[in-house]
Amino acid sequence: MGEFGHGNEQDKGRAQSDKKDRASQGDKASQGDRASQGKRSRRLRRGLSKQEIVANERSHSLSFEQVYRCPACGSGELSVIALMDVFACDFCHHMFTANLQTQSLQLADSQLPMAWRWNGERWRTAHQGDTAAPLIWIFCSGLTVTPVLLIALSNYIFPPLDGSHFPVIWTGLTLLSHSVIATWLLSEYHRWPWYVSGRIRLQRIRERILNAE
Secondary structure (H helix, E strand, O other): OHHHHHHHHHHHHHHHHHHHHHHHHHHHHHHHHHHHHHHHHHHHHHHHHHHHHHHHHHHHOOOOOOOEEOOOOOOOEEEEOOOOOEEEEOOOOOEEEEEOOOOEEEEOOOOOOOEEEEOOOOEEEOOOOOOHHHHHHHHHHHHHHHHHHHHHHHHHHOOOOOOOOHHHHHHHHHHHHHHHHHHHHHHHHHOOHHHHHHHHHHHHHHHHHHHHO
């Protein structure tokens, strides 16, 4: 009888342990289902966010179907010419060839090697290994500073009369005039947008005045 009772207790213990195992397995299964659902929802969210990011990147990328501000003059708008993969500006009337793979734009109707790169929001000047630009800047700097230094040196060696403001006025006018010349040379070389648009506006004002006369 003792052995039989001991066997019953063992059976009861095994049954209870089986119930606990089943309950734990059920809890694990429910937790696994919740985790899988969470992972699925996260994947769906990630998928939607990726789609939105791709859509935004495509909408901000250089395309022939969009309209952009002209990088040459900064005032007009670029739009593609019908039946041609070429952009044209409605203000400065320049034409540009586009490379959608590199997201770049190059001036097509000029001998100047001018190019820009689209970064999704604005145009950036594309560096093309221009070796003459440093020389231009050095020349313009020397053109501006050298005359002023010579005048200042002459005023130091031959001091002016007491109360005379002529050396200061002369130095200021020299600095101003040579700065204007240097800025004009740099603008002609680099073709900055404000300079190009200003020249076009002045030319149109001149044409209106001549036509009015």
